[in-house]
Amino acid sequence: MILPEKGDPVIVQGITGKYGSLHAGLMKQYGTNVAAGVTPGKAGETVVGVKVYDGVADAVRATGARSSVIFVPAPRFLAAAEEALNAGIKLVVAITEHVPIRDELQVVELARSLGATVIGPNTPGVILPSKLLKLGIMPVTSFRPGRIALFSRSGTLMYEIAHQLSTSGFGQAIALGIGGDPINGSTMVEWFEWARARDDVSAVVAVGEIGGDSEERLAQYITETRFPKPVFAYVAGRAAPREKRMGHAGAIIYGNYGTAESKIAAFRSAGVKVAMTPTEIPALLSANLRK
Amino acid sequence: MRLFEYQGKDLLRRYGVPTPVSVTVRGPEEVDAALEKVGLPVVIKSQVLAGGRGKAGGVVVAKTMEEAREAASRIMELRIGGEKPSALLLEKATPHGEEMYLSVTLDRGKRCFVVIGGRLGGVDVESMQGKVIEPVPIGGLGRPLAEPMAAEMGLTGEQGEQLVSIAMDLERLSREEECELVEVNPLAMAEDGTLVALDSKVILDDNALFRHPEFSQLPPEDPLEGEASKEGFAFVRLEGDLAVVGNGAGLVLSTLDLVTDAGGRPACFLDLGGGSQRERVEAALRVVKRLPNARNVLVNIFGGITRASDVAEGLKNVVGEGGMQPVFARLSGAEEERARAILEGTPVKLYETAQEAVRAAVSAA
16 A cells, blocks of 8 residues: 655546546645646647656656556556556556456456555545645545545545534545445555554544445454454445445445445444444544544 | 346357257247247246246246246236336256256455355355355466366266366356356256256446447346436436435435435435536436436535536526426535525525435425
8 A cells, every 4th residue: 555645746647538637637736746647649748737648657757656547438447557557656546437347357466466556446536635635536625634544435425424524623634435346456454454554543434335245344354453443434325225236336235245234233243333324423433532 | 237037048058058948039929939949848937137036926837838828928917026027038848956056256355256156056145055166367267276166066077077167158258248247046957967057147247338239239127227327327216206316326325325214215316426517417307307206306416526506507407497396405515605596596495414405305205
């Protein structure tokens, strides 16, 4: 888990697209050093004041960047991520939605073999409010500097919950979207492991949803490793029907696999405080933490 | 996308997995011709995606032509889980002994595909005892992995060899057609000792359909859901009377929970997606307008990149076209003030918090 520090160069793949250029500009505005952009065939152009290169290797050579935020459309995601990883990028933030499962699996495997970290795909990215650093698309107004680590499978719920935390005096050291797909480049457990060792994090909030078993795995990790910091959680989808994909590719219950009930029960048995609505989270923190 | 049994079996056959002789018919008038090819006794199977098909009377064995005609007419009209079949599968009955289980599925925790085999088919895989699970490398399931699997399942000799070959065929199908799940349950041991796939459940990876144009031609399970995916938003039809619209899958899921907790019943899940433009908001609201069971509409927007004012413009336009159900909305975030001004004088009711909007919408129902 290698996150950039303030001022570290970051590149944006797909920077000449509508979405890529909008968010490259917003990231810069917040304080991220967007040092270069990449779009094949567009070398020499400048977008939001950022120089564009044909390939990631060129951009890395020119800037020394070790992080890349990817905005390319799903059919081109695999090639873009492979190009980044093979050019020495150690942190890929994959904003791209609708990536095929088998492409995600290939990227996970390549990243693992190269010791790189992938956030997403289908993620709003990561924001470090105390460093004024964001690699992603989240609206910065929801976030305030502080000591909470917020990890979420959903984007808008992350914004909403961050907003609630911020207005109640609980700022965030980090807020990160795991991604809404069945396969995540990095998992809840891996990010908890990161948060465990951080002196600037005093509590963790996990936002889960129906589908898969990442919450159950997280609960098991918390119990087995005696996770030393207070953990709070919210799980969306108690009212969701079975066998229906609810917006996110990963948000689907098969039989009894992936229900909110199972996740909430797992969290509770691991000693995690579970909120029943997003607005309950700040009160739950207030009752259990000093600000 | 989930395939019907007959579509799944066509795929199984194409990849060399043994299946009984069968013919798909679209109506009772095609039954006689189909029986000539299939023979008697025949199993007549309703082609619906809903579960519990056998218990609901959607699978019938017929011994004579008359029985077959009568059963076909009846099943064609039988709704299962609210779903009427678009076709029937007429399949040669396969007298068999043991029923086994075999599937290739995504293991989300391990982040790889796995082959799952078991000797006790016919039951739910979760509750299945003594199942064997083999992770599949990205390159595919080779013989060196399939053989120990058959042995672990206690299948030796000719049957072990058959299982190895079926497992490898299923895995190749799953990989080449990019399926999330390929399941054969039951995989039956016919009286002559051969293994035969008696049912099929195939779920395609929707995100990979652009590489498989033959599947993207298939009609969507629900016409409104198909229209929604073309317009770029996610829509799931539900059974209640309050349409739930929002931006972001997690936020809409959470809004469904709030509605249900307040005693309401959602009529749909509609996620506008991130960075919603006015046009998409309008297309989405027009889908809601045509949803017959929706008597009221709840809109919950947490605007960040999505501007509340864009949503408000879209709302105003669609409400202005007439025929829109009463709308209860919470529009927070970027350009909230402008959104308020835009909606002034329209029948759209605005609330400060999601809870307030939910309460009002539920009590209106």
